[in-house]
Amino acid sequence: MSNPLRLNKRDHKPLFKQIADGVRGQIEAGQLKAGEPIPSEREYVEQLGVSRMTVRAALDELVREGLLVRQHGRSTVVAGARIHKNALGFMSFTEDMRSRGLEASSRLLRLEAEVADAAVAAQLGLGVGERVIRIERVRLANGEPMALERCFLPHARFGRLLEEDLTQQSLYDVLERRFDCRPMLAEESIEATLLDTQEARQLGVARNSPALLARRSTRDEPGQLIEAVQTLYRADRYRMLFVRRRQGQ
Amino acid sequence: MSNPLRLNKRDHKPLFKQIADGVRGQIEAGQLKAGEPIPSEREYVEQLGVSRMTVRAALDELVREGLLVRQHGRSTVVAGARIHKNALGFMSFTEDMRSRGLEASSRLLRLEAEVADAAVAAQLGLGVGERVIRIERVRLANGEPMALERCFLPHARFGRLLEEDLTQQSLYDVLERRFDCRPMLAEESIEATLLDTQEARQLGVARNSPALLARRSTRDEPGQLIEAVQTLYRADRYRMLFVRRRQGQ
DNA sequence: CAGTGGTCTAGACCACTGA
């Protein structure tokens, strides 16, 4: 028998989030074991003194995360898997490295305003001739080159980026702090490619080494396009991890 | 003013799914336009004669799909984007090609039972020495080689696969029809690599051509590991597309 | 059959945004 969950009804955090966090914690601590059933929703209702809809909202979250599996007519069980954490969703390079236990930094190659070419304008939903901020950085992990990143943002909204130091800071941190802008949704494509001479030199590998090429368009909460990024990752040092859930029906 | 939604309370389909499908349809048909607010939840309640929780369950689904964006204190708006369909979730090769308007087929290289090596056993959660089905196929799109796939499944559960014709059929179709097994969750890693001589010949490209290497472990609804796949995609013909949503908080 | 999850109701109060 595991310790019962405790709720703090005075806390600002919604009850269903407190429950989700609590159950997630018990799973991660091994108090609820993979493959084994968790208490029924009605048991949680009694134990916690909340309504069943609240319990379900909490468990829904864990089901979406892949930690729980519901079985109609039977019980809800802890998913058999150890799912790689942070595998869902998307992250900035800085966050990505941090989640792998590495420290991110940058060598700034370019930071300037320029007129968008047709491809970039289309990716950012801008008109022809509109200006963008161009940021080119070699991204380092524990001081070693990991990726080469070319990033474009609309100048009209993000012009003040030109005054920021982007060698140590996460771009996403700056967007949040200085522009109150939170990236929320990304459309991404991944392909394999070979590095040309210049790219290879900047990444410290041989010409024609393989690389992962990721292109991403990112939107903020209101759905505005904020960023078009193209990143070349060294194939010998980088592997992209994620978890996918099958779509309905 | 768009046509009001119609619900069929006799239908087996849950009301919240009917509402979600209806609103999704209005968005796709352009009756609800990108960037514009949709009716408030209370308006739907009146219009449809359902409770607000039901309306919210429907809209929750569309928010998770990235079609809607909620704004606390303001209204809920249609997301600015045209998100690539089928970009979330994961698909079998056959489904993937179909979603791109291509016809999938296979050239079967191997279909046999063998003893799992340590790596495959670990991926499938089997003990050392347990048997697996090994399926190796060149995957074709409209008759042209697109990918080279090595797939392993536990022999104990899927031994009857040896009797199936896997040149035209989707493996996932067979799993569903013959084994009542539905793949639901996949843990995937993507990296870039170069093809060796034999792989290149099977894909009809030059040696040392770049390729995307995807490794996937797949689970069914109860969370059992059912499949470990390794797929090499030709870099010149294949690009992986997906949509990511930012996590938590 | 008892127990489970799946859906739904008809309310309530809150926090937030903009006029």
Add this chain to the structure above:
DNA sequence: CAGTGGTCTAGACCACTGA
């Protein structure tokens, strides 16, 4: 302030599973 989405209650009935 009125109107929005965010959370929550205390029930109800259903479909499904396994004994």
